Amino acid sequence: METILDxxxxxxxxxxxxxxxxxxxxxxxxxxxxxxxxxxxGDDELxxxxxxxxxxxxxxxxxxxxxxxxxYRSCRIKGYLNLVxxxxxxxxxxxxxxxxxxxxxxxxxxxxxxxxxPLRKDYEKMLGLTDLNDKENLQNALRQKVVPGTIDVNIMTxxxxxxxxxxxxxxxxxxxxxxSALKGYAESTLRSSIIFSAGFNxxxxxxxxxxxxxxxxxxxxxxxxxxxxxxxxRSSLIQGKFLAKKGxxxxxxxxxxxxxxxxxxxxxxxxxxxxxxxVFKHKKDELFESLFKICNGALQSKELxxxxxxxxxxxxxxxxxxxxxxxxxxxxxxxxxxxxxxxPFLLVPEATHCDDETRQLLVNAEGKDLYLSGISPLGVPFNxxxxxxxxxxxxxxxxxxxxxxxxPKGFLVSNTEFTKVPICTASKLYQRKKLAQLEExxxxxxxxxxxxxxxxxxxxxxxxxxxxxxxxxxxxxxxPLKSAICPGPNLANFxxxxxxxxxxxxxxxxxSLLNQNxxxxxxxxxxxxxxxxxxxxxxxxxxxPDKKKLSYFVEFxxxxxxxxxxxKVLLPKMVQETTNYRKYAYQELSEITQDLEYFIESNxxxxxxxxxxS
Numbered sequence: 001m002e003t004i005l006d007x008x009x010x011x012x013x014x015x016x017x018x019x020x021x022x023x024x025x026x027x028x029x030x031x032x033x034x035x036x037x038x039x040x041x042g043d044d045e046l047x048x049x050x051x052x053x054x055x056x057x058x059x060x061x062x063x064x065x066x067x068x069x070x071x072y073r074s075c076r077i078k079g080y081l082n083l084v085x086x087x088x089x090x091x092x093x094x095x096x097x098x099x100x101x102x103x104x105x106x107x108x109x110x111x112x113x114x115x116x117x118p119l120r121k122d123y124e125k126m127l128g129l130t131d132l133n134d135k136e137n138l139q140n141a142l143r144q145k146v147v148p149g150t151i152d153v154n155i156m157t158x159x160x161x162x163x164x165x166x167x168x169x170x171x172x173x174x175x176x177x178x179x180s181a182l183k184g185y186a187e188s189t190l191r192s193s194i195i196f197s198a199g200f201n202x203x204x205x206x207x208x209x210x211x212x213x214x215x216x217x218x219x220x221x222x223x224x225x226x227x228x229x230x231x232x233x234r235s236s237l238i239q240g241k242f243l244a245k246k247g248x249x250x251x252x253x254x255x256x257x258x259x260x261x262x263x264x265x266x267x268x269x270x271x272x273x274x275x276x277x278x279v280f281k282h283k284k285d286e287l288f289e290s291l292f293k294i295c296n297g298a299l300q301s302k303e304l305x306x307x308x309x310x311x312x313x314x315x316x317x318x319x320x321x322x323x324x325x326x327x328x329x330x331x332x333x334x335x336x337x338x339x340x341x342x343x344p345f346l347l348v349p350e351a352t353h354c355d356d357e358t359r360q361l362l363v364n365a366e367g368k369d370l371y372l373s374g375i376s377p378l379g380v381p382f383n384x385x386x387x388x389x390x391x392x393x394x395x396x397x398x399x400x401x402x403x404x405x406x407x408p409k410g411f412l413v414s415n416t417e418f419t420k421v422p423i424c425t426a427s428k429l430y431q432r433k434k435l436a437q438l439e440e441x442x443x444x445x446x447x448x449x450x451x452x453x454x455x456x457x458x459x460x461x462x463x464x465x466x467x468x469x470x471x472x473x474x475x476x477x478x479x480p481l482k483s484a485i486c487p488g489p490n491l492a493n494f495x496x497x498x499x500x501x502x503x504x505x506x507x508x509x510x511x512s513l514l515n516q517n518x519x520x521x522x523x524x525x526x527x528x529x530x531x532x533x534x535x536x537x538x539x540x541x542x543x544x545p546d547k548k549k550l551s552y553f554v555e556f557x558x559x560x561x562x563x564x565x566x567x568k569v570l571l572p573k574m575v576q577e578t579t580n581y582r583k584y585a586y587q588e589l590s591e592i593t594q595d596l597e598y599f600i601e602s603n604x605x606x607x608x609x610x611x612x613x614s
Contacts, residue, residue, distance in 0.1 A: 009149060010113060021469035025469070037149060043409065050473070065079060110123035115510070159412065190224070209246050226252075230253055255336075258527075277317060317336045355468045371383075375461070377425045404458075410462070412426070567589055568586075
């Protein structure tokens with residue numbers, strides 16, 4: 001079956017979305033060097049702040065989009081994305097006009113490339129030419145091959161609050177948070193991808209049919225592409241089929257580790273990254289061909305242009321990648337098309353937004369400082385670091401008898417325990433009512449302390465994840481700016497502020513930025529340890545598990561053991577690694593297995609039907 005090929009990007013990696021602020025303008029920092037990155041479009045207020053900042057910095061007109069406008073949210077998002085698009089295009093035209101002297105961005109563009117890329121080889125060939133005419137001709141040809149990285153965007157699909165008019169009337173679905181963000185992106189000038197993360201939202205996916213840029217032209221080209229971030233093959237099949245029935249094609253399946261990632265963590269039932277990638281490797285062609293038939297059938301029924309062949313579809317992976325060998329092994333063993341490098345770029349001021357105080361906190365952070373917290377109002381585990389300004393503010397408010405946040409943005413409202421209209425569990429209103437409820441309950445001192453901590457632990461992520469960009473850009477804010485941040489556990493292996501050139505050099509194996517004082521686990525083994533720790537914690541805190549929970553525990557441990565067996569076969573294939581590296585990885589695997597078996601044996605009632613692993 002014929003496949004429509006994609007125009008590949010100059011780099012083999014991309015920078016995923018990080019929080020709301022950390023990559024809010026990353027395309028304007030790295031896009032001119034051909035590096036693709038992802039902007040969060042969940043916070044329209046931050047988008048408006050940054051639109052004003054960059055419009056003034058670039059000498060472009062700025063007209064505020066006020067909340068009195070009915071569709072202000074989608075208009076703010078569209079306005080910011082259009083501005084980023086204009087500025088990046090200008091940057092590329094400027095680069096193309098530069099000379100190949102050592103200090104120019106044009107030279108930097110090519111020198112950042114992987115040494116093995118065809119474009120880098122052409123560049124090196126040009127440097128070696130002595131005939132001036134030949135040299136100039138090749139230089140002009142190289143200039144024409146300068147392309148920007150894509151300005152991709154991210155929507156957390158479950159953050160889809162219904163909104164109300166100024167009179168208090170419930171607005172139609174298209175004004176909900178997720179749909180209005182999608183509308184803003186769909187109406188923008190961008191030619192890029194939208195990444196849907198954090199689950200399946202039928203209403204959001206159905207709205208795609210109203211956006212013409214998601215459908216193919218006569219050549220089968222898509223101006224705007226759909227990417228779904230997934231944790232396993234089954235969710236890819238379900239979401240891909242739902243969209244295909246609407247005539248919408250998923251151009252990329254972005255697989256992310258359930259725990260070895262930054263920000264919100266969505267732990268699977270013990271399903272490990274290696275086995276998940278292996279399933280994709282063997283089933284992706286079958287998936288693409290089956291969805292192609294469904295999608296073209298839907299397009300035909302709508303009397304829209306069909307695809308002439310199966311569109312080029314990527315399988316990519318992110319979460320905990322730390323070395324060039326791991327990166328290359330993912331490509332060779334699992335045939336992934338690209339890799340995502342996120343957390344290490346928090347230490348690269350040229351690539352991400354982060355205030356100095358918080359960035360220094362990351363530099364000093366050790367493994368014990370990085371933890372899976374309960375600070376998210378969504379009730380989802382959240383990777384963060386101890387000692388943030390946000391954490392200090394939260395504890396100070398609680399100590400002063402005034403716990404919770406004013407909830408100025410309201411993007412994470414979800415709780416209706418005390419109100420008809422959803423409120424946020426990090427808000428003052430919720431925490432005041434919940435703490436009063438605890439006072440009336442018959443709890444002993446220990447129980448009261450545990451439940452109280454769970455209440456006041458929540459942080460205003462809407463406000464505090466946006467703070468870094470506002471602080472670093474010197475943007476005035478009515479409210480105090482206290483940064484929260486969401487690095488993945490992989491940060492423990494990186495301990496210095498780095499330049500963009502250094503970090504990309506690390507990714508491509510030209511140098512190493514790893515902390516040499518740490519013995520780093522292989523990314524698969526590191527994730528396995530996180531899952532075992534997660535399971536242990538879940539079992540210990542579950543006092544009286546019901547049948548559903550018991551079934552979950554059994555499935556979790558079975559998946560872990562299957563993953564362990566898979567890794568025993570996988571480790572010898574890592575031929576690029578040293579003998580000592582593989583020996584250490586296998587030793588860790590054996591120790592984890594023994595520890596897991598002992599824990600299961602000690603908690604037999606929770607794990608009926610356990611198999612011993614030889």
